[in-house]
Amino acid sequence: MPTDAIxxxxxxxxxxxxxxxxxxxxxxxxxxxxIHFTIQLPxxxxxxxxxxxxxxxxxxxxxxxxxxxxxTREANIQEYTEPYLKLAEDYFLKPPEIVAGHVGLDELMDExxxxxxxxxxxxxxxxxxxxxxxxxxxxxxxxxxVHSIIGxxxxxxxxxxxxxxxxxxxxxxxxxxxxxFKAYVDQHKNNHWEKEQQHWPCLxxxxxxxxxxAHM
Numbered sequence: 001m002p003t004d005a006i007x008x009x010x011x012x013x014x015x016x017x018x019x020x021x022x023x024x025x026x027x028x029x030x031x032x033x034x035i036h037f038t039i040q041l042p043x044x045x046x047x048x049x050x051x052x053x054x055x056x057x058x059x060x061x062x063x064x065x066x067x068x069x070x071x072t073r074e075a076n077i078q079e080y081t082e083p084y085l086k087l088a089e090d091y092f093l094k095p096p097e098i099v100a101g102h103v104g105l106d107e108l109m110d111e112x113x114x115x116x117x118x119x120x121x122x123x124x125x126x127x128x129x130x131x132x133x134x135x136x137x138x139x140x141x142x143x144x145x146v147h148s149i150i151g152x153x154x155x156x157x158x159x160x161x162x163x164x165x166x167x168x169x170x171x172x173x174x175x176x177x178x179x180x181f182k183a184y185v186d187q188h189k190n191n192h193w194e195k196e197q198q199h200w201p202c203l204x205x206x207x208x209x210x211x212x213x214a215h216m
Contacts, residue, residue: 002089003062009092009108010058016104017051023105024051027149039145050149054105057142058112064119065089068135075187076180081134083169084122088115098161110158113146117162125166130185 017023027047042049065085072081091111099110116139126134147155 002086002093003066006062006065006089006092007059010055010062013058013104013108014055020104022103023054023109024048026106027051039148051105053145054109054149057116057146058105058108061088061092061112061115064116064137068119071135072184075184077178077184080181084118087165087169088118091115091118096161098157109146110150113143113150113155114158114162116143116146117159118165121162121166132185132188136188 024047027050065088068081069078069085072078091114092108095107095111096114099107099114102110119135119137120139120143123133123135123137126132147159150158
């Protein structure tokens with residue numbers, strides 16, 4: 001399965017980090033002094049906490065893809081979701097040129113950001129049309145944190161790449177009119193994702209590392 005290959009890639013990047021500390025060094029040199037003021041870091045072990053958060057963010061992608069694929073196949077609306085899930089997989093398995101030159105967790109962080117932002121864009125567009133998310137996952141806070149860690153202008157370039165991809169890939173409007181799609185929307189408007197929330201991989205559980213937005 002593609003997600004198994006992604007997990008193998010992540011395991012290799014984690015081993016590389018253990019051996020070389022590449023991401024930790026990057027964070028110490030560049031990120032911690034430049035990270036957005038709204039993001040609070042723990043007073044102790046801030047770099048280790050950031051590395052742990054980045055790993056959780058990356059590892060969330062294959063779990064998210066597997067869960068989304070299972071939910072939408074069960075609802076028989078995979079015609080709509082599968083192109084986006086494959087794109088998210090390809091960010092890892094066939095990395096775009098825009099992330100060339102990065103290694104280890106640094107590269108996978110970029111690829112995970114592309115994947116999460118892709119799903120965020122699709123969710124936003126789905127909500128505009130149906131008033132509910134396509135999948136019950138809000139990665140906005142995590143994406144903003146990683147946007148800050150990656151840094152501008154490169155994170156903005158990644159956002160533009162996602163926007164272009166979604167615009168190019170959006171399926172025709174007729175998909176919203178299929179009986180399966182209407183049933184999917186009606187069901188989740190009524191039950192508020194009760195079943196899916198029981199097993200959905202949720203990154204907010206990882207935020208015990210105290211990466212939090214400050215109260216403004």
